[in-house]
Amino acid sequence: MAATATREEVESRVFSALEEFGAEPDSINPDATFESLDIDSLDLVELAQIVEDEYGVQLKGEDMEGVKTVRQSVDLVVSKLG
Amino acid sequence: MNGRPDGSALVTGASRGIGAAIAKALAREGWPVGVSYRSDDEAANAVVEEIKAAGGRATALKGDVSDPETADVLFTALEEEFGPVLVLVNNAGVRADGLAPMINDEDWDKVVDTNLSAAFRLTRRALRPMIRNRYGRVVNIASIVGAVRGNAGQANYAASKAGLVAMTRTVAAEVARRGVTVNAVAPGLIETDMTEGIAENLLEHVPAQRAGTPDEVAECVRFLASDGAAYVNGICLTVDGGLTA
Numbered sequence: 001m002a003a004t005a006t007r008e009e010v011e012s013r014v015f016s017a018l019e020e021f022g023a024e025p026d027s028i029n030p031d032a033t034f035e036s037l038d039i040d041s042l043d044l045v046e047l048a049q050i051v052e053d054e055y056g057v058q059l060k061g062e063d064m065e066g067v068k069t070v071r072q073s074v075d076l077v078v079s080k081l082g
Numbered sequence: 083m084n085g086r087p088d089g090s091a092l093v094t095g096a097s098r099g100i101g102a103a104i105a106k107a108l109a110r111e112g113w114p115v116g117v118s119y120r121s122d123d124e125a126a127n128a129v130v131e132e133i134k135a136a137g138g139r140a141t142a143l144k145g146d147v148s149d150p151e152t153a154d155v156l157f158t159a160l161e162e163e164f165g166p167v168l169v170l171v172n173n174a175g176v177r178a179d180g181l182a183p184m185i186n187d188e189d190w191d192k193v194v195d196t197n198l199s200a201a202f203r204l205t206r207r208a209l210r211p212m213i214r215n216r217y218g219r220v221v222n223i224a225s226i227v228g229a230v231r232g233n234a235g236q237a238n239y240a241a242s243k244a245g246l247v248a249m250t251r252t253v254a255a256e257v258a259r260r261g262v263t264v265n266a267v268a269p270g271l272i273e274t275d276m277t278e279g280i281a282e283n284l285l286e287h288v289p290a291q292r293a294g295t296p297d298e299v300a301e302c303v304r305f306l307a308s309d310g311a312a313y314v315n316g317i318c319l320t321v322d323g324g325l326t327a
Contacts, residue, residue: 045210048210052210
């Protein structure tokens with residue numbers, strides 16, 4: 001039972017989560033890679049939990065494979081919401 | 083130490099023995115406790131009533147942890163009643179002893195499923211909310227058998243407990259920087275139903291010259307689950323009266 005949220009809302013939530021994980025706010029943009037933001041695998045685990053808590057979307061390990069940029073992660077969540 | 087947030091504690095195998103002592107000890111620390119058990123309704127309810135009579139909060143949760151679906155059922159029930167599970171004690175364990183040539187696949191699988199695989203599934207379910215809360219305490223009840231030494235007739239049990247300690251160390255390293263600790267406690271000879279009948283031949287090797295009590299194991303768990311143990315991570319604490327000293 002996915003909640004409703006716009007792409008902008010999801011993107012904004014992902015940005016704030018990345019900031020909470022210690023990414024430099026000025027460097028956070030859709031094309032940034034997680035690697036360039038020093039976001040590691042444990043951060044992505046937590047991001048998955050945030051998405052589950054707030055949007056009811058479950059992200060599994062295989063969903064996250066190949067997700068390298070901020071935009072890809074937002075795309076993934078939005079596709080699950082749809 | 084950062085102070086502990088509000089949440090609950092889940093103890094598996096908590097209707098009797100070491101698990102019951104742990105549930106009561108955590109309740110005394112102020113945690114609302116999920117008393118998880120497989121079959122003995124009466125014993126589990128007695129533990130819950132004892133906790134309530136002492137002013138604590140507890141609820142009995144029935145379920146066989148060797149069933150892969152059980153972890154989520156237990157967690158969801160406890161989360162709904164008492165909030166996020168911030169302490170998980172994997173205590174449920176079984177034995178099916180025999181010399182290696184006599185251990186059949188069923189007895190191997192039963193012991194490894196309950197003692198190791200179930201603990202992994204419960205830990206996996208526990209971690210993400212703990213990471214979100216920047217506080218989590220997983221305590222795995224291992225055994226000196228397997229974790230520290232061998233014991234003839236317990237190849238399955240020893241393997242499951244050694245695996246539990248290896249899992250403990252590994253997961254500890256993964257989640258430490260989110261304020262989550264994962265530790266093990268390895269009891270030696272403790273007076274419980276489970277050790278009935280094996281005490282006599284072991285007792286002469288125990289420097290303390292007595293068996294330990296469930297409360298003495300619970301005290302170790304209470305410490306590891308406390309805010310004060312925030313920097314203790316990935317260890318296996320033996321509580322064995324000097325047996326492996």
